[in-house]
Amino acid sequence: MFESLNEYIVALYHLHKAQYGLIVVTLMALVGISVGLTTEVVLRLLGIRGEK
Amino acid sequence: MLHLPIANADVNGWALLLLGFFVGVLGGFFGTGGAYIITPSLHIFGFPMAFAIGTDIAHIFGKSIVASFKHALLRHVDFKLGLMMGLLGMIGVSLGKQAILYLEKIGQVGPIVRIVYMVLLFSLGLFMLKDYYWYSKLSEVQKESIEKKPSRVVLWIRGLKLGPYISFPTSGVKDISIWIVVFLSISVGFISGFLGVGGGFVRVPILIYFLGLPTVMAVGTDLFAILITNSWGTYIYAMSGKVEIIGALVMLVGAAVGIQIGSAATGYVKGMKIRFYFGVTLVLAGVAVVLRHLLMPTLAGYLMLSSAAILSSLIIFMLIRAVAEERYRSKEEAYDKRT
Numbered sequence: 001m002f003e004s005l006n007e008y009i010v011a012l013y014h015l016h017k018a019q020y021g022l023i024v025v026t027l028m029a030l031v032g033i034s035v036g037l038t039t040e041v042v043l044r045l046l047g048i049r050g051e052k
Numbered sequence: 053m054l055h056l057p058i059a060n061a062d063v064n065g066w067a068l069l070l071l072g073f074f075v076g077v078l079g080g081f082f083g084t085g086g087a088y089i090i091t092p093s094l095h096i097f098g099f100p101m102a103f104a105i106g107t108d109i110a111h112i113f114g115k116s117i118v119a120s121f122k123h124a125l126l127r128h129v130d131f132k133l134g135l136m137m138g139l140l141g142m143i144g145v146s147l148g149k150q151a152i153l154y155l156e157k158i159g160q161v162g163p164i165v166r167i168v169y170m171v172l173l174f175s176l177g178l179f180m181l182k183d184y185y186w187y188s189k190l191s192e193v194q195k196e197s198i199e200k201k202p203s204r205v206v207l208w209i210r211g212l213k214l215g216p217y218i219s220f221p222t223s224g225v226k227d228i229s230i231w232i233v234v235f236l237s238i239s240v241g242f243i244s245g246f247l248g249v250g251g252g253f254v255r256v257p258i259l260i261y262f263l264g265l266p267t268v269m270a271v272g273t274d275l276f277a278i279l280i281t282n283s284w285g286t287y288i289y290a291m292s293g294k295v296e297i298i299g300a301l302v303m304l305v306g307a308a309v310g311i312q313i314g315s316a317a318t319g320y321v322k323g324m325k326i327r328f329y330f331g332v333t334l335v336l337a338g339v340a341v342v343l344r345h346l347l348m349p350t351l352a353g354y355l356m357l358s359s360a361a362i363l364s365s366l367i368i369f370m371l372i373r374a375v376a377e378e379r380y381r382s383k384e385e386a387y388d389k390r391t
Contacts, residue, residue, distance in 0.1 A: 028304060
């Protein structure tokens with residue numbers, strides 16, 4: 001799976017650099033938000049709200 | 053082992069995940085991106101230097117979104133000030149890059165950048181440690197009031213008669229000369245561009261000691277400013293092919309978890325204690341730069357990596373202890389009410 005993903009990334013980068021830049025920015029934002037929100041939910045379930 | 057197609061390197065995925073997590077905890081707690089830890093560490097893991105910087109910037113962008121959101125929930129972000137510092141900082145970054153290009157032309161870039169880096173890390177770190185030492189000598193009553201009382205520098209800056217003026221009600225900064233904010237923002241941006249780092253380690257002390265922001269507010273506002281500057285940084289580094297997307301994503305997963313934990317910890321730890329640990333981190337980073345200057349880059353990287361692991365474990369420990377104490381207190385209160 002990783003090999004085909006790697007090939008796709010390299011092909012995309014060589015095909016359209018600006019588009020690759022936008023994909024990186026979007027992907028970072030999406031992954032960051034989704035992992036962050038999941039962690040927030042887990043922390044709240046554990047009673048760690050950070051508000052004092 | 054993960055194969056990174058653009059950098060053409062093989063790295064351990066778990067090591068990347070852990071590195072992201074540790075630096076994420078520190079980032080959420082101190083308000084820094086952690087480039088001074090990640091870039092040398094990635095280099096040790098086998099990333100070529102340019103890819104280490106690009107991948108680091110991309111993952112910092114992702115985690116700064118999470119951190120800004122978390123600090124905004126905690127009401128630790130002054131969006132107006134963060135936006136101004138972030139946007140004006142970009143002008144400074146361009147000026148910093150011009151200075152680097154000039155130094156490169158005269159063949160002096162390496163030593164000068166390292167010396168400026170060392171001076172900044174040691175002076176800021178030692179100043180914060182001295183500040184904490186002075187604070188630790190005070191009585192409990194004095195400690196309570198000291199953080200709310202603005203310093204002489206802050207009073208002088210706030211009293212400057214140089215219009216137009218601007219207020220930041222969220223941070224409690226009223227009618228300050230706009231030129232001060234412009235100057236400080238561009239200066240931080242300049243240092244950022246000059247040293248090739250996010251600038252958080254300079255911006256946080258400036259917000260505390262020059263504008264008089266409470267420590268947690270400085271941390272949150274800085275993370276928001278990092279979000280603005282790094283969104284552009286990620287795009288241009290990705291376009292030039294210097295972002296290893298898989299590596300950045302793996303680090304981001306660890307960092308997004310870590311930064312939430314670090315941000316939550318700021319709600320339980322006193323501002324002065326945050327300054328103390330920040331000072332320790334800066335001095336250690338300074339030692340790492342000295343080691344790199346003495347041609348011991350691997351040792352420098354390991355020093356930063358191990359100190360990041362130890363400090364973030366300490367932060368997690370403080371958070372767990374504070375939460376346990378809070379639970380114990382609320383149980384006691386409930387018991388008192390019943391009896």
